Amino acid sequence: MSPDMKKGTEDVTKPLLTVDRVACTGHGVCATVLPEHITLDEWGYPILDGPIPESVEARLAVKYCPARALYWQYPSVSA
Amino acid sequence: MALSIIEALDTAGLTGRGGSAFPTAVKLAAAQRAGAELIINACDGEIGAAKDSYVLRRYLSHVDHGAQLTQLTRFIPVIYAVHAGTDVEKFLLAQGKKVLPVPDRYVSSEASSLVALQHGRPARPMAKRTRLVEGGRTSDGKKTRPTLVMNAETVLRIAQIEQHGPTWFRSFGTPAEPGPRLITITGAVFSPGVYETQAGPALTDILALAGYVHRSSPALNIGGLGGSFIPMDQVPDLAYSSPSLATAGAAIGPGIINVLAPGSCPVRTIAGMLTWAAGESAGQCGPCMFGVPAVARGFQQLADGTAGPGVLHDLARHISLLPGRGACHFPDGVAAFTASAVNVFSAHLEEHRNGHCTIGQPGAAA
Ligand code: SF4
Ligand code: SF4
Numbered sequence: 337m338s339p340d341m342k343k344g345t346e347d348v349t350k351p352l353l354t355v356d357r358v359a360c361t362g363h364g365v366c367a368t369v370l371p372e373h374i375t376l377d378e379w380g381y382p383i384l385d386g387p388i389p390e391s392v393e394a395r396l397a398v399k400y401c402p403a404r405a406l407y408w409q410y411p412s413v414s415a
Numbered sequence: 416m417a418l419s420i421i422e423a424l425d426t427a428g429l430t431g432r433g434g435s436a437f438p439t440a441v442k443l444a445a446a447q448r449a450g451a452e453l454i455i456n457a458c459d460g461e462i463g464a465a466k467d468s469y470v471l472r473r474y475l476s477h478v479d480h481g482a483q484l485t486q487l488t489r490f491i492p493v494i495y496a497v498h499a500g501t502d503v504e505k506f507l508l509a510q511g512k513k514v515l516p517v518p519d520r521y522v523s524s525e526a527s528s529l530v531a532l533q534h535g536r537p538a539r540p541m542a543k544r545t546r547l548v549e550g551g552r553t554s555d556g557k558k559t560r561p562t563l564v565m566n567a568e569t570v571l572r573i574a575q576i577e578q579h580g581p582t583w584f585r586s587f588g589t590p591a592e593p594g595p596r597l598i599t600i601t602g603a604v605f606s607p608g609v610y611e612t613q614a615g616p617a618l619t620d621i622l623a624l625a626g627y628v629h630r631s632s633p634a635l636n637i638g639g640l641g642g643s644f645i646p647m648d649q650v651p652d653l654a655y656s657s658p659s660l661a662t663a664g665a666a667i668g669p670g671i672i673n674v675l676a677p678g679s680c681p682v683r684t685i686a687g688m689l690t691w692a693a694g695e696s697a698g699q700c701g702p703c704m705f706g707v708p709a710v711a712r713g714f715q716q717l718a719d720g721t722a723g724p725g726v727l728h729d730l731a732r733h734i735s736l737l738p739g740r741g742a743c744h745f746p747d748g749v750a751a752f753t754a755s756a757v758n759v760f761s762a763h764l765e766e767h768r769n770g771h772c773t774i775g776q777p778g779a780a781a
Contacts, residue, residue, distance in 0.1 A: 357542060357699070357741050358540075361701075381705075407544060
């Protein structure tokens with residue numbers, strides 16, 4: 337299971353940083369803004385180290401993603 | 416007072432028969448709240464699957480009735496999604512049904528692909544920023560109407576639950592996985608086909624439905640390209656239920672068992688399946704677009720016996736980079752499938768590495 341898939345006991349009422357994988361073009365800006373949570377795979381696409389809650393830096397990553405691929409999602413949204 | 420259909424489905428414990436195993440009552444309640452339209456997925460999208468077309472051919476009036484029971488079809492008629500150009504498509508059109516013809520690609524029958532297609536877009540999975548039943552957006556930004564996509568067998572079960580009641584339904588299966596369910600059994604069996612069964616029986620009894628006789632088969636594949644492998648010598652210890660199958664890293668999933676042919680090399684068959692899978696990525700999501708071909712290449716090198724010392728390690732890393740990193744679960748499925756293949760056939764992969772394969776001819780891919 338990849339780090340992105342780790343969903344444990346986090347608060348389901350708080351949104352988590354999520355990558356829209358269709359929109360993401362692998363610019364890697366997010367990994368520069370949030371290096372403590374996001375690294376890039378060998379093709380340049382982001383690997384999240386686990387659920388990323390709101391923070392000033394995370395909001396900046398959402399703002400500066402050139403593809404508008406980052407967004408906030410409540411963990412209960414699926415399927 | 417009679418149970419509402421939602422209450423009946425909840426009491427019966429019906430879950431999606433397309434492989435998701437998600438509670439139908441929950442999904443339907445959300446769809447009713449959103450005023451969703453209904454698409455019945457009868458694409459048999461997984462490799463080897465045949466039960467959806469089986470259901471429509473035998474039980475179309477029941478499925479129609481099940482669709483009515485959802486109360487989603489009062490204003491918009493139910494739409495049947497089937498692969499374009501198939502006999503079941505002709506059959507439905509002859510019956511005057513509204514059909515969504517789906518291109519014959521692996522991920523084109525994923526629920527959100529069907530919704531995109533229904534909205535005039537290519538049949539490719541959508542990013543799920545919102546729930547499909549509440550309406551979403553296609554890859555090019557077009558808004559989609561709230562839509563519920565249900566597997567054909569699931570809709571058949573809805574009609575049966577209304578007719579016979581939740582208690583009847585629960586007289587099949589296990590408390591955790593209640594109800595009758597269909598399974599497609601293919602490969603090296605006497606009578607490949609679709610069988611009515613339930614969760615709980617011994618796995619050997621399930622195989623006996625199709626007259627399994629080839630005791631020398633190396634393994635079976637359960638769940639197709641999104642599933643995994645079970646070595647034949649483990650089969651007698653297992654029951655056809657998720658908790659038991661989980662001990663072998665498998666699941667009931669969409670209900671498909673493929674018994675691998677005894678005389679053909681499973682490793683070559685799997686390499687062929689993965690190479691095919693690499694071409695089936697919808698090419699939308701980077702980790703899938705690059706990761707699935709990388710996994711296929713790594714496995715092919717192992718099968719060819721040309722793998723260098725680092726290949727197994729690279730393959731494991733590429734597998735770990737797939738789950739949860741696509742808009743649909745295609746990469747997750749490929750990851751689990753490949754990890755299972757490497758694990759179950761490790762001894763045989765070692766033979767390939769040493770340049771000799773004792774199982775003979777390459778198997779036909781699926
Ligand atoms: S900045 Fe946006 S487009 Fe670039 S890698 Fe991160 S999520 Fe993808
Ligand atoms: S994960 Fe792969 S198959 Fe699924 S939508 Fe993305 S590119 Fe397409």
